[in-house]
Amino acid sequence: MSSEESFVYTACPGWGDHDYCALKTIVKDGKILRTERVIYSDPEEPDGHICQKGCLAARMPYDPKRLMHPLKRAGERGEGKWEKISWDQALDEIAEKLQAIAEKYGKDSIVYWTLAAGVPPSNGFTSLMVNRFANLYGGTNPMASIGLDNGPFYTTFYTVNTAFLHILMDPRNLIGTDLLYIWGCNPIENQMRAAQNIVRAREAGAKIVDIGLIYDGTAGYADEFYGIKPGSDSYLGMAMIDYILANGLENKQYLRDYSIAAYMVRDDNGMLLRDADGNFFVYDEDKAALTNVAPAAGAYSGNNIAFYGHYECDGVAVTPVLQMLKERAATYTIDVVSEKTGLLPEHITKLAKEWAEAKNAFIATGYGLRYANANETCRILNLLGILTGRLGTPKSGVIEGLQFQSYPIVTNDGPINMPNGPDNVKSVSVRMPDWFEIAQTDASPYKALFTPNGNPVHQQPDRQRWLDIIKNMELVVDIDVWMTDTGELADYVLPDCMPFEREELISSACYNHLVLQEAAIEPQGDVRDPVYIWSELAKRVGLGDYFDKTIQEWIDVRLDTDFPAIATLEPKVDYKRLKAEKMIRVNNPAEPKFDPYMDKTFDTETGRMEIYWERLLEFDLALPRPLPCYKVGSSTEYPYQLFTGRQRFFMQSSFTDDPINIKLSGDTPSTRINPKDAVELDLVDDDKVEVYNDRGHVVTRLEIDESVPAGTIHVWFGWRRSQFEEGTYAEITTQCSNKETAGPVEDKWFADWLAAGHVQNPFVEMISTEIGSTDAYWDSYCNIRKYAAEKEA
Numbered sequence: 081m082s083s084e085e086s087f088v089y090t091a092c093p094g095w096g097d098h099d100y101c102a103l104k105t106i107v108k109d110g111k112i113l114r115t116e117r118v119i120y121s122d123p124e125e126p127d128g129h130i131c132q133k134g135c136l137a138a139r140m141p142y143d144p145k146r147l148m149h150p151l152k153r154a155g156e157r158g159e160g161k162w163e164k165i166s167w168d169q170a171l172d173e174i175a176e177k178l179q180a181i182a183e184k185y186g187k188d189s190i191v192y193w194t195l196a197a198g199v200p201p202s203n204g205f206t207s208l209m210v211n212r213f214a215n216l217y218g219g220t221n222p223m224a225s226i227g228l229d230n231g232p233f234y235t236t237f238y239t240v241n242t243a244f245l246h247i248l249m250d251p252r253n254l255i256g257t258d259l260l261y262i263w264g265c266n267p268i269e270n271q272m273r274a275a276q277n278i279v280r281a282r283e284a285g286a287k288i289v290d291i292g293l294i295y296d297g298t299a300g301y302a303d304e305f306y307g308i309k310p311g312s313d314s315y316l317g318m319a320m321i322d323y324i325l326a327n328g329l330e331n332k333q334y335l336r337d338y339s340i341a342a343y344m345v346r347d348d349n350g351m352l353l354r355d356a357d358g359n360f361f362v363y364d365e366d367k368a369a370l371t372n373v374a375p376a377a378g379a380y381s382g383n384n385i386a387f388y389g390h391y392e393c394d395g396v397a398v399t400p401v402l403q404m405l406k407e408r409a410a411t412y413t414i415d416v417v418s419e420k421t422g423l424l425p426e427h428i429t430k431l432a433k434e435w436a437e438a439k440n441a442f443i444a445t446g447y448g449l450r451y452a453n454a455n456e457t458c459r460i461l462n463l464l465g466i467l468t469g470r471l472g473t474p475k476s477g478v479i480e481g482l483q484f485q486s487y488p489i490v491t492n493d494g495p496i497n498m499p500n501g502p503d504n505v506k507s508v509s510v511r512m513p514d515w516f517e518i519a520q521t522d523a524s525p526y527k528a529l530f531t532p533n534g535n536p537v538h539q540q541p542d543r544q545r546w547l548d549i550i551k552n553m554e555l556v557v558d559i560d561v562w563m564t565d566t567g568e569l570a571d572y573v574l575p576d577c578m579p580f581e582r583e584e585l586i587s588s589a590c591y592n593h594l595v596l597q598e599a600a601i602e603p604q605g606d607v608r609d610p611v612y613i614w615s616e617l618a619k620r621v622g623l624g625d626y627f628d629k630t631i632q633e634w635i636d637v638r639l640d641t642d643f644p645a646i647a648t649l650e651p652k653v654d655y656k657r658l659k660a661e662k663m664i665r666v667n668n669p670a671e672p673k674f675d676p677y678m679d680k681t682f683d684t685e686t687g688r689m690e691i692y693w694e695r696l697l698e699f700d701l702a703l704p705r706p707l708p709c710y711k712v713g714s715s716t717e718y719p720y721q722l723f724t725g726r727q728r729f730f731m732q733s734s735f736t737d738d739p740i741n742i743k744l745s746g747d748t749p750s751t752r753i754n755p756k757d758a759v760e761l762d763l764v765d766d767d768k769v770e771v772y773n774d775r776g777h778v779v780t781r782l783e784i785d786e787s788v789p790a791g792t793i794h795v796w797f798g799w800r801r802s803q804f805e806e807g808t809y810a811e812i813t814t815q816c817s818n819k820e821t822a823g824p825v826e827d828k829w830f831a832d833w834l835a836a837g838h839v840q841n842p843f844v845e846m847i848s849t850e851i852g853s854t855d856a857y858w859d860s861y862c863n864i865r866k867y868a869a870e871k872e873a
């Protein structure tokens with residue numbers, strides 16, 4: 081053991097779905113001293129980053145509250161009585177029960193819940209090993225169409241026929257822009273990697289405008305803040321589209337070259353006009369005639385192509401897409417939109433004008449838009465980028481869902497996930513709304529549940545649903561680093577290593593670098609890494625031959641890829657080389673920085689960005705259209721909109737055990753309401769209040785705070801159930817994936833996705849979780865009352 085300081089790299093434990101940093105972990109005498117930002121190699125040297133959570137993460141491995149030993153339930157489920165057992169006992173018993181359940185009910189009765197949003201690093205061994213196990217052994221993945229971050233996926237699937245690619249963006253592209261609309265997200269407090277670049281962008285002259293609900297840290301940082309009524313953003317978007325088109329501010333050259341704005345639509349059936357060979361039609365003004373355009377970005381007959389007007393082709397009346405859009409947008413008048421959004425008419429016009437007129441401008445959208453209408457909202461905001469010619473244009477764009485990346489780096493994970501190829505996987509997948517319908521009934525065929533990633537009992541909306549599901553399970557195994565609300569209901573809780581304790585390949589989001597995570601310290605207590613856990617379980621169910629590699633060997637498999645940015649490196653990168661160098665810059669260009677739209681080639685039927693969606697014609701959604709929220713404001717009994725937004729010092733339920741982070745978060749969870757509502761409700765600061773609806777309740781202290789608009793109740797997200805006085809926010813939130821919120825449009829989207837050749841199984845196609853659903857995290861209504869008074873009454 082050296083008594084000099086040394087360092088290793090670690091995937092940050094605050095790594096949560098949208099911001100991902102490798103940390104530089106400084107070690108001395110076998111202990112972690114501190115964490116620092118990573119210094120990447122040139123030209124990415126300045127871009128490594130660390131935030132307060134990253135700094136405090138180094139405390140985590142030493143937290144006495146973390147899981148240290150395998151636990152077996154000793155009392156009733158949820159009673160909190162545990163017996164410490166050995167790994168051998170735990171794995172022997174789990175394997176035996178698993179085999180018995182498989183024998184009795186079939187393998188599909190075994191469910192794997194693998195939402196890896198809060199498990200660092202994404203697509204590491206915590207995911208790869210369970211995928212491999214499930215694909216070899218069999219079982220059900222209920223993750224097809226989860227209802228998590230759907231809007232951006234919906235938008236890019238129909239517009240440019242990709243799933244994930246067009247959602248990624250190098251955050252450094254923000255630097256040099258003139259105007260940034262931060263729309264429905266709070267990056268200054270919870271997307272620190274983005275925040276760093278927003279700060280740089282502002283220093284370089286950008287004006288920052290926040291369109292939001294809560295006056296949050298981003299609102300405070302912004303030059304202007306516009307508070308909008310919950311879930312009404314698509315109306316503002318349509319008013320902006322109207323302004324652009326009514327004033328001729330659209331970028332015609334761009335629309336002509338890269339979109340189908342000029343393509344003719346048949347008035348009689350709403351389909352794009354095609355000839356027998358699949359050519360499309362536009363109107364050539366010089367020739368004063370309709371001329372055809374071949375599929376896959378065929379050329380136009382001339383330069384003067386019409387966007388507006390009404391035409392006829394062999395007796396069929398036809399209209400260009402942009403004319404139709406203009407007519408539709410014109411119905412969203414300033415008065416209508418002002419009423420819907422609560423924004424002043426002059427503010428709507430100002431937002432539209434400045435967006436249309438700025439030289440370089442970005443819209444960055446996020447998860448404040450996750451109402452049941454979020455899919456259309458995202459589409460409309462994306463369209464604002466297309467109409468002004470900003471997608472793929474330097475220093476401009478629309479970034480959906482704040483998924484920030486440099487160039488994607490692809491490793492050879494297929495053979496790990498699917499050792500016998502995609503056609504021979506034994507796992508099956510069920511769309512989540514369908515799964516919930518069955519799983520929560522007494523007739524549920526699902527008998528075993530593994531939760532190796534995520535904390536669903538706490539973080540999935542409508543907690544009761546999970547209690548019902550677990551009631552039917554004969555075996556529940558949670559793998560985590562903390563005792564969570566999910567673990568509390570398990571039969572076995574297995575303690576995973578923290579990233580500080582194990583090796584791993586960090587391949588995503590590190591600004592074009594492959595980084596080796598090395599163990600900073602010995603595993604504390606009796607914790608084990610995911611390769612050990614799944615390999616040992618596999619051995620006990622007869623799959624040992626498939627789990628015969630060490631972590632180092634698996635890393636070699638991952639690096640043995642023909643993905644050009646890695647394959648072209650000299651000498652070839654393998655574990656040994658990475659171990660010697662710790663990080664290696666892959667062969668991606670430094671400039672231009674990754675922008676998914678930059679080469680402007682699109683794998684669509686037309687070869688252009690499709691801003692008219694024939695496939696959703698039956699829902700009157702060929703053109704975009706604001707849709708209502710699901711429940712917000714719809715109840716007189718529960719008149720308030722519930723917002724359960726994030727906590728700066730927590731990463732979802734991670735960090736909620738650390739005393740410093742707890743202190744920084746106000747010691748105990750709180751509920752915030754506007755002073756006006758407080759007066760009306762006769763509530764004062766620090767009252768104990770109950771926020772409730774027909775599903776359940778949560779009890780906290782009250783904070784009266786002007787940051788929350790009247791009509792909205794904000795209960796902070798993240799805190800464990802045990803930290804609330806009673807109940808938890810998860811009792812009162814709306815189910816995301818259910819038959820009501822995932823309706824016919826979502827069904828059609830899912831069907832279109834499969835028809836496009838995709839696979840309904842997130843264990844095969846790692847992205848399909850976001851397809852064919854809708855987010856409804858904020859669609860819940862609720863009421864609030866003083867708690868003690870209610871009890872005494």
Ligand SMILES: Nc1nc2c(c(=O)[nH]1)N[C@H]1C(S)=C(S)[C@@H](COP(=O)(O)OP(=O)(O)OC[C@H]3O[C@@H](n4cnc5c(=O)[nH]c(N)nc54)[C@H](O)[C@@H]3O)O[C@H]1N2
Pocket residue numbers: 096097098099197263264265266267269270271291292293294295296308309310311312313445446447448449482723725726727728729730731732733798858
């Ligand atoms: N510290 C911390 N950081 C995190 C996380 C964490 O738990 N803690 N979680 C990570 C994950 S998984 C995610 S998905 C991201 C999410 O991060 P964000 O995309 O930033 O989403 P939220 O924080 O949910 O919501 C942000 C803002 O949306 C606004 N909002 C609410 N309703 C509306 C509306 O109707 N219209 C508009 N325009 N705005 C509205 C509110 O003002 C709120 O402050 O954060 C990631 N980062």
Ligand SMILES: Nc1nc2c(c(=O)[nH]1)N[C@H]1C(S)=C(S)[C@@H](COP(=O)(O)OP(=O)(O)OC[C@H]3O[C@@H](n4cnc5c(=O)[nH]c(N)nc54)[C@H](O)[C@@H]3O)O[C@H]1N2
Pocket residue numbers: 093097195196197198199200206228447532533534535536539540541559560561562564576577578579724725726731732733734797809810813857
């Ligand atoms: N009310 C409400 N509900 C929400 C949201 C909201 O804003 N409000 N946000 C939604 C969103 S955007 C998301 S992404 C989901 C998040 O939902 P989840 O991903 O289920 O939430 P987390 O609490 O992040 O769960 C991650 C779990 O992984 C564990 N973990 C951390 N590190 C490791 C590790 O190294 N190994 C293992 N095995 N486990 C580890 C953590 O302790 C934690 O229990 O929640 C959703 N639910």
Ligand code: SF4
Pocket residue numbers: 092093094095096099100101102129130131132133134135271272273
């Ligand atoms: S931004 Fe996220 S990943 Fe980066 S240091 Fe902070 S918590 Fe960790």
Ligand SMILES: [Mo]
Pocket residue numbers: 097197
């Ligand atoms: Mo998320």
